[in-house]
Amino acid sequence: MSADQVSGGAVDGEVPVKIQYLPKPGLGALVIKNLFLNILTLFIYSFWAKTEVRKHIWSCVQVMDEPLEYTGRGLELFLGFIIVVFVIMLPLSALQTYVALASEDLAVSYLANTVSALIILFLVGVGTYRARRYRLSRTLWRGIRGTLTGSSWRYGAQSFIMLILLPLSLFWTMPWMNVSLTSRMTREMTFGSRPFSFSGGSGPLYKPFAIFWFGTTVFALPFLALVIYGLVFAAGSALLGDFGTDNSDATNGTLVEIIGAAGPILTIALAVPLFLFLRAFYTAAELNYLAACTSYENLRFRLQASAWSLVGLMIVNTLILLLSLGIAAPFVQQRLVRYLCDRLTVDGSLNVADILQAQGEADKIGEGIAEVFDIDAF
Amino acid sequence: MNTRPGQNATFPGQFFDGKSAMAQKVVVRLSTNVIVMSHADGEIGSWTYKDLLAPEPVAPNKPTRLTHATAPYARLVVDAPEFAIGIVERAPQLSRRADRKRTFKVVAACFAAALIVVGALYAFLTIAPRQAAFMMPDEWRTNLGNQVLTAVAGSSPHCTAEKGAAAINQLRQRLSHADAGIQSVPQIFVYDLPVKNAFALPGGHIVVSGKLVREATGPDALAGVLAHEMGHVARRDSETQLIRYLGISIVETLLFGGGSYLSETIGGTAGYLTLLRYSRDAERRADDHAIALLRDAGIDPAGLISFFRQIQEDKGGSEESSATEETFASILSTHPGLDERIEVLEALEPWETTPTLTAQQWQALITICSQAAQ
Numbered sequence: 001m002s003a004d005q006v007s008g009g010a011v012d013g014e015v016p017v018k019i020q021y022l023p024k025p026g027l028g029a030l031v032i033k034n035l036f037l038n039i040l041t042l043f044i045y046s047f048w049a050k051t052e053v054r055k056h057i058w059s060c061v062q063v064m065d066e067p068l069e070y071t072g073r074g075l076e077l078f079l080g081f082i083i084v085v086f087v088i089m090l091p092l093s094a095l096q097t098y099v100a101l102a103s104e105d106l107a108v109s110y111l112a113n114t115v116s117a118l119i120i121l122f123l124v125g126v127g128t129y130r131a132r133r134y135r136l137s138r139t140l141w142r143g144i145r146g147t148l149t150g151s152s153w154r155y156g157a158q159s160f161i162m163l164i165l166l167p168l169s170l171f172w173t174m175p176w177m178n179v180s181l182t183s184r185m186t187r188e189m190t191f192g193s194r195p196f197s198f199s200g201g202s203g204p205l206y207k208p209f210a211i212f213w214f215g216t217t218v219f220a221l222p223f224l225a226l227v228i229y230g231l232v233f234a235a236g237s238a239l240l241g242d243f244g245t246d247n248s249d250a251t252n253g254t255l256v257e258i259i260g261a262a263g264p265i266l267t268i269a270l271a272v273p274l275f276l277f278l279r280a281f282y283t284a285a286e287l288n289y290l291a292a293c294t295s296y297e298n299l300r301f302r303l304q305a306s307a308w309s310l311v312g313l314m315i316v317n318t319l320i321l322l323l324s325l326g327i328a329a330p331f332v333q334q335r336l337v338r339y340l341c342d343r344l345t346v347d348g349s350l351n352v353a354d355i356l357q358a359q360g361e362a363d364k365i366g367e368g369i370a371e372v373f374d375i376d377a378f
Numbered sequence: 379m380n381t382r383p384g385q386n387a388t389f390p391g392q393f394f395d396g397k398s399a400m401a402q403k404v405v406v407r408l409s410t411n412v413i414v415m416s417h418a419d420g421e422i423g424s425w426t427y428k429d430l431l432a433p434e435p436v437a438p439n440k441p442t443r444l445t446h447a448t449a450p451y452a453r454l455v456v457d458a459p460e461f462a463i464g465i466v467e468r469a470p471q472l473s474r475r476a477d478r479k480r481t482f483k484v485v486a487a488c489f490a491a492a493l494i495v496v497g498a499l500y501a502f503l504t505i506a507p508r509q510a511a512f513m514m515p516d517e518w519r520t521n522l523g524n525q526v527l528t529a530v531a532g533s534s535p536h537c538t539a540e541k542g543a544a545a546i547n548q549l550r551q552r553l554s555h556a557d558a559g560i561q562s563v564p565q566i567f568v569y570d571l572p573v574k575n576a577f578a579l580p581g582g583h584i585v586v587s588g589k590l591v592r593e594a595t596g597p598d599a600l601a602g603v604l605a606h607e608m609g610h611v612a613r614r615d616s617e618t619q620l621i622r623y624l625g626i627s628i629v630e631t632l633l634f635g636g637g638s639y640l641s642e643t644i645g646g647t648a649g650y651l652t653l654l655r656y657s658r659d660a661e662r663r664a665d666d667h668a669i670a671l672l673r674d675a676g677i678d679p680a681g682l683i684s685f686f687r688q689i690q691e692d693k694g695g696s697e698e699s700s701a702t703e704e705t706f707a708s709i710l711s712t713h714p715g716l717d718e719r720i721e722v723l724e725a726l727e728p729w730e731t732t733p734t735l736t737a738q739q740w741q742a743l744i745t746i747c748s749q750a751a752q
Contacts, residue, residue, distance in 0.1 A: 066455075
């Protein structure tokens with residue numbers, strides 16, 4: 001940004017937007033400090049720990065050379081959690097316990113459990129929306145915050161219905177679900193006084209989805225069948241070993257054992273990576289498409305996620321989590337944010353003077369539901 | 379070396395007013411009580427030192443970012459080490475040390491909260507369940523007992539051979555008569571379960587496995603086992619344990635989300651037996667109860683002793699295992715400290731006994747499951 005355009009004190013006019021992730025030292029020390037304090041306080045400190053991690057990661061994201069700032073507080077997350085525990089979880093548990101004790105019929109118990117599972121499924125959508133709203137209201141750039149202006153209940157209802165349809169449609173409603181939910185959320189999102197917009201349907205995603213779906217079904221299922229076949233024959237050969245007296249069948253037995261042993265190994269060696277790759281292939285297509293559908297003022301977004309890079313990201317992140325027993329989760333979060341920042345290009349230019357502060361009250365408490373159900377990584 | 383800025387030193391900075399996303403180039407001056415921001419057109423504002431806030435602690439090695447209690451969305455950014463040093467001297471609340479102090483306060487509060495939570499959980503899981511077991515309506519206890527029975531013995535054959543059932547009925551009547559404080563005569567169900575065990579159900583009934591009946595050394599041993607289970611019934615140990623389990627699963631749900639359901643978790647005989655690992659204290663009290671019943675009913679406690687010995691042998695050469703292993707095993711086992719419990723029984727003054735069942739009755743009793751097996 002050039003200071004030559006200054007008149008009065010103002011710096012910007014119509015300017016291009018660049019988003020970068022510039023890592024800062026200190027995340028490792030923060031992780032260790034948080035672990036220690038979490039243990040000391042039986043994880044009650046975890047709400048404050050999470051806040052510190054967000055502050056760090058947010059501050060590494062630079063938009064036009066000015067970092068994002070996370071202004072949430074640990075106490076807000078803590079209170080959100082407590083309220084959800086007492087207003088939602090405790091009554092649900094009490095209901096289940098009462099039914100388990102007072103009903104003579106097991107069927108009634110199961111019904112009560114099913115009803116509470118459905119309530120929870122609905123609340124997952126509500127919680128996702130509210131968590132996003134809280135985070136936007138606590139994210140500042142140049143002192144301006146984001147908002148989410150719609151109804152979390154309506155979003156929850158839409159997500160609930162779509163999640164129910166998902167298994168019924170053998171997952172073919174997935175692109176439609178993801179595009180509709182993202183579209184709703186994006187159109188209800190603002191940064192400062194200006195809204196984001198989203199245009200596009202789920203049609204273009206059905207080609208990559210079909211490749212994913214048929215690829216998984218056509219290639220992965222035979223491997224699964226091979227495992228079952230292998231297990232059945234391994235069991236068969238074990239039985240032969242016990243009862244079969246005809247030793248001339250030994251070669252056949254060995255072959256069967258080899259198939260029995262090779263089946264599961266082949267599956268792990270081929271089907272799992274194949275599935276992961278196909279899924280990453282679809283996810284990359286979806287992420288890129290969702291970004292392309294999004295705009296803000298005159299800005300368009302271009303994401304260049306690719307299947308291979310997503311697979312790499314996922315494998316390393318899984319290893320980090322496994323090897324650190326989940327303790328190094330903040331590094332996983334950092335890698336995700338960094339991946340998106342590195343591959344995101346913003347086209348067009350922005351007149352920052354047009355963006356005024358968001359109106360309306362920001363949330364007083366934070367993301368209780370998402371916290372209770374552990375909805376996402378942050 | 380960084381130098382300390384003097385009075386009225388000025389620094390270039392960037393100001394965001396919190397009303398629009400526009401950046402303003404400003405000159406910042408450290409005045410006596412306030413920090414003054416101005417640009418080409420003149421002064422644009424001043425912030426008192428005491429109400430300054432820093433989104434992250436101020437340090438000389440990074441740009442200083444400030445805001446003010448009166449303008450929480452406004453931001454001032456100054457990238458000069460001297461400024462960082464000067465501002466921390468004038469507004470000590472911005473320093474790393476002040477930040478550490480605030481963290482310490484939060485941690486201390488969390489620590490106190492953790493202590494309170496642990497205390498409350500302890501009370502909730504130790505004292506409250508027994509209180510609740512005695513306050514629970516009988517109808518609920520019966521329902522719970524039926525659910526447990528379905529989960530534990532649902533698929534196993536119910537042993538009801540006529541003569542055997544008559545013999546076991548005689549046993550339970552004799553023991554119940556000896557029980558002065560008994561609320562109702564318990565029903566005794568024999569099921570052909572894959573384990574050698576007996577347990578009390580919520581609601582006051584008792585389940586005995588066919589294997590235990592068959593392998594018992596005699597009617598006195600079986601009477602001893604039943605008397606022991608009647609001790610658990612009297613103290614409502616199984617209700618207490620189930621309520622405690624429900625409590626734990628509620629706490630678990632609250633902390634980790636998701637749900638675990640009683641009927642699913644009991645999940646057959648093994649699950650329920652795991653659930654019913656009573657404390658040593660509960661076992662000792664059930665033994666005391668059994669001794670009193672056997673004495674009043676005139677039944678020889680030697681039967682119970684031989685049963686305990688048998689369990690020890692079944693466990694397989696516990697004599698040979700290391701002391702640590704044994705302690706560990708006895709803590710984990712449903713009936714802890716067998717040696718100790720045998721000693722207590724052996725130390726009893728003998729009392730007058732009459733035979734518990736005739737040889738024919740016993741023969742009928744140990745074949746109680748044969749009908750079910752056919």
